[in-house]
Amino acid sequence: MSAKPVTYTRNVFIPVTNMCRNNCAYCGFRRDIGSGEDYLMPPADAKALIAKAAGMGCTEALFTYGDAPQDPRFRERVRAIGYPSLTAYVHDLSLYAISLGVMPHTNAGVLPAEELRDLADLNASMGLMLETTAKRLPAHSLSPLKDPEVRIRFIEEAGRLHMPFTTGILVGIGETWQDRKESLEAIGDIHRKYDHIQEVIVQNFVPKPYIRMANVEPPTPADMVRVIRMARDILPDDVSLQAPPNLTDHLDEFLDAGAEDIGGISPVTQDYINPECAWPSLDALKAKGLRLRERLPVYPKYVKRGWYGKMVKPLIEKYADGEGYRA
Numbered sequence: 396m397s398a399k400p401v402t403y404t405r406n407v408f409i410p411v412t413n414m415c416r417n418n419c420a421y422c423g424f425r426r427d428i429g430s431g432e433d434y435l436m437p438p439a440d441a442k443a444l445i446a447k448a449a450g451m452g453c454t455e456a457l458f459t460y461g462d463a464p465q466d467p468r469f470r471e472r473v474r475a476i477g478y479p480s481l482t483a484y485v486h487d488l489s490l491y492a493i494s495l496g497v498m499p500h501t502n503a504g505v506l507p508a509e510e511l512r513d514l515a516d517l518n519a520s521m522g523l524m525l526e527t528t529a530k531r532l533p534a535h536s537l538s539p540l541k542d543p544e545v546r547i548r549f550i551e552e553a554g555r556l557h558m559p560f561t562t563g564i565l566v567g568i569g570e571t572w573q574d575r576k577e578s579l580e581a582i583g584d585i586h587r588k589y590d591h592i593q594e595v596i597v598q599n600f601v602p603k604p605y606i607r608m609a610n611v612e613p614p615t616p617a618d619m620v621r622v623i624r625m626a627r628d629i630l631p632d633d634v635s636l637q638a639p640p641n642l643t644d645h646l647d648e649f650l651d652a653g654a655e656d657i658g659g660i661s662p663v664t665q666d667y668i669n670p671e672c673a674w675p676s677l678d679a680l681k682a683k684g685l686r687l688r689e690r691l692p693v694y695p696k697y698v699k700r701g702w703y704g705k706m707v708k709p710l711i712e713k714y715a716d717g718e719g720y721r722a
C-alpha cells in the first residue's frame with residue numbers, strides 16, 4: 396500500500412436530473428423523458444440533502460447531471476418547479492449551499508458560455524469528463540455532445556475563466572490504447588495553455604446488466620495500472636490523478652501506479668451513477684493503510700491564486716489553511 400497521503404473531499408452528491416440529451420451506451424443513470432423513471436429533483440429534496448451534508452461537515456456539493464435535453468417537455472418540467480432553466484435552478488441550489496457553508500462543484504455537461512460564466516461565480520471548481528478524444532465511437536452514436544472537440548472547447552472556456560477544473564478519461568468504452576494516449580495528451584495540452592486542470596480522473600468502465608454495453612468486457616486491473624502510469628508520464632506534475640475508490644478492488648495498485656486522490660467520499664449520498672458500487676467508508680480505507688487527507692474542492696495552488704468563484708471566497712477563507720486544506 397502506498398505510504399503517500401491520499402486526498403479526498405467530504406461531499407454530498409446531488410444528481411439534479413437523470414434526463415439527458417445524450418444516450419451513452421455505457422450509462423445506467425439516464426432515463427427517457429416520460430419513461431416514468433425520469434426525475435428532476437424537487438428543490439425541497441435537494442435542499443434537504445445539502446442541509447444534511449452541511450450538518451455532517453461536508454465542504455463540497457457535487458451537482459452532477461448530463462446535458463440538458465432540448466425537448467420542450469423538459470423545459471416545462473423545469474418551469475413547473477419555478478425556474479426558467481436548469482442552470483437557474485442549479486444557481487439557486489448553489490446559493491443555498493454557499494449559505495450553509497458548502498461549496499459547489501458543478502459537473503453539468505457542456506453548457507452554453509453564458510451559463511458557464513453564471514455558474515462559475517458560484518463554484519469552487521467545476522468539471523467535465525473529456526472521456527476520450529476518439530471520434531465516432533459506437534458508445535457515443537446517440538450522444539451529440541460527446542464530440543471531443545465540443546468538450547475540449549468547453550474545458551478551454553473554463554480555463555479562460557480561471558476556473559479550476561476536473562476532467563478525466565473513461566477507460567474501456569471502445570477506445571484504443573492510442574486513443575487513451577491522445578486523450579491524456581489533449582488534457583495535458585489544455586493545461587499547458589490555461590493552467591487550470593487540477594485533477595484528472597482515470598475511471599474504469601463498469602458493465603451493468605441494464606445498459607447497452609452490458610456484455611462488453613471492462614478493462615482489467617492491469618490495464619488500469621498501465622493507463623494510470625501512462626497518465627502520470629504524460630500529464631504535468633501539478634495535475635493530480637484521481638482513481639474512484641468504489642469502482643475497483645485494486646485501489647492500492649492504482650495508488651502505487653500514480654493516483655493520489657480518491658475524489659468525493661460522501662457520508663450522505665450514494666454514487667448515483669454507479670449505485671451498485673458503494674463508497675468505502677473512511678474508516679475502511681484507513682484500515683487498509685491509506686494515509687487520508689481531506690482537501691477542499693479547490694486545490695491549494697488555485698486557492699493561493701484566488702482562482703475560484705467570487706461567491707465562494709468567504710468559504711475558502713474560512714476553510715483553507717496556508718496549504719488550502721482544512722486544518
Ligand code: SF4
Nearest residue numbers: 415417418419422461
Ligand atoms: S453518461 Fe452522462 S452524458 Fe451520457 S447519457 Fe449518461 S448522463 Fe448523459
